[in-house]
Amino acid sequence: MTTTTRRSPLALVILAASIPAFMASLDNLVVTNALPVLATDLDATLEQLQWFINGYSLAFASMILMAVALGDRFGRRRTFQGGIVLFTFASILCALAPTAEALIAARVLQGIGGAALMPLSLAILSTNVSAKMRPLAIGIWGGVAGLGVAVGPLIGGAVVEGLTWHAIFWLNVPVGVVAIVLIRAFLTESRGDAVRLDLVGLGLGMAAVFGLVFGIVRGNDAGWTSAQVLAGLIGGGVLLFAFLAWENRVRDPLLPLGLFRDRSFSVANAVGLMFSVGIFGAVFILIQFLQVVQGKSPLEAGAMTMPWTMAPLFVAPLTGIIAPRVGTRVLVTAGVASQAAGLAWIGVALDPAVDYWTLVPGFVLCGVGMGLVFAPLATAVLAHMRDEDHAKASGTNATVREIGVALGIAVLTAVFTGVGGELTPTGYTDAAQTAVLWGAGILAVTTAVAMLLPSRRAELGGAPAAVNADPALVPA
Known part of the structure; x- marks a missing residue:
């Protein structure tokens, strides 16, 4: 692996790497709060509503490892910038889409561009900060990326209500321009093994x-x-x-299966997949409940979920500091268990006339749980990897999680429709309750899987044996 030696201020390096990750993760669910409006304006079916999100997620997941390979071969910063350009151009096409089919196609193109952002941002960040500061930097990066997913419904709702659904995509244009300026100014180039695509x-x-x-x-x-x-x-x-x-x-495989011989990497990816299936499938169902059943506006629905969406902003950065002291297993297990409890609370309480404050404890548990999972899971994925494998490892994890998002929406929507759910005020709640409780059950099983992560003692014992293991990524 080759890198340059110039060091930029830590805060600016983290900002340059985190803004594109925020933008990519934001667009996972930014359209969620706009779905009822899109259903009306574009005459979209429930299946098309799923593909507004799944088209992005599947393209994102499918292209991540290829983006990593391109970054290793031609330069990670260069590929990173190319992804931002494509993502920004596709956002313009999304904003101009006249039909549901056109929006799905533009979302697919947007996902292809976004595929270069998440894994490469983490790999570039890890090579642009010192080993001593890397856990803190990854913690902040995880908080920002997690916040993007969490506030997507809030931002989407605010923009749709204040302007129009087209504006949720126009917002990416100035952000993309600023991101490119920051990247060129403060991030150095790095490469991995130049292999055949x-x-x-x-x-x-x-x-x-x-x-x-x-x-x-x-x-x-x-x-x-x-x-x-x-x-x-x-x-x-x-x-x-x-x-x-x-x-x-x-x-020269796209997915080096040998990486899965590392227990921390394998279990972290299993947790990432199952966690995404449970939590994001439930988010898709719940946001529409607030609008379709309770008649809330997109902005009101987004604001009501703020106890959930804002918690990762405060919790995730702290985990980057705590993880070296307690290990990743404790934090990830606690985080997934918290989300399982939160969804179970919401699922049991779900009723057309449910009072908002009855749902708040469940929202808080889910938000705190998300914040506990993001950064430690990234640390667990990279804990025993060689520097040369950082991009491949983080790319694999991002791929698995994106597949989880798509599967979660597909599976829980299938549960919803399978028990007779409809996008009507009277035909939504019972089926939504069943789907959300399914999400809670999936997260409960994920909690048991998370306990298979190496303990703090095992992490310390395993690090020296790993080839070129990075001590900064091994919880102490």
Whole structure:
């Protein structure tokens, strides 16, 4: 791996790396609060509403590892900047979309650009700060990225109500320009191993993920035994097996399966997948409950979830300081358990006439839990990785989490429609309650998986044996 030696002020380095990560994570759910408005303005179906989010998430997930490979080969900062340019251009297309189909297509392009932002921002950050300051920098980065996901519904609601849904995409244009200026001024270039691009692996992986999610999304409408659903599920499963087989034999794999020999990396990715399925699927259901059933405006719905959305801003940076003292397992397990309890509280309380303050304890538990998970999970992923593998490792984790977002929305929406849910004030609540409790159950299982992360003692014992392990990323 090659890097330059110039050091910029720590705060500006963190800002330059975090703003694009915030922008990419924000757009995961920024349209969530605008979904009822989009359904009316673009005459969109429930399935199309899912694809407004899933089109972005799947493209994002499918292209992350290729973006990492491009960064390793041609320069991470250069690829990072290219991703921001594409993301910003696609945001303009989203803002100008005249139909639901056009918006889905633009969201896919936006996801491709966003794929370069999350993993490369973390890899670039880790090479632009000193080893001593790296845990703090990662903690702040995790807080900012987590905040992007969390405040997406609030920002989307405020913009939609104050202006128009088109403006939620126009906002990315000035942010993208500022991000490029900061990157060029304060981040240095770095590269990983220059390897051959695994285009076969990319094609197999994209097709596998799309097939599986498509099958789940279409299941209730088309029938779980219909030809198109079975083709998606079975075909996706076969392609996933083919992808893993190809990655195991190709010289320069898109996804180095050897990384999964590290216990911390493997368990962290399992937690990332399951955590995303449970929490973001539930967010998709809950935001619409506040508008469709309780008649709240987009801004009111976003403001009501602030006890949830603002908590990561304060909690996540603190975990970067606490993690070296207690280890990642304690924080991640506590965070996922807190989210499981929060969703269970909300699910049990859900009722058309439920008082807002009855939901607040559940919102707080979910928000604190998200803040406890983001940074420690990133630390666990990179704990025993060589510097040369940082981008691949963080890229793999980002891919897994994005797949989790898409699967979560697809699975919990399938649960919602499967029990008779409809986008009407009288046909929404009972099905939403079932879907949210499913999310709580998934997070409860995730809590048990998180306990398999290495203990603080095991992390310390395992670090010296790792090749070129970075002590700054191993909780002390």
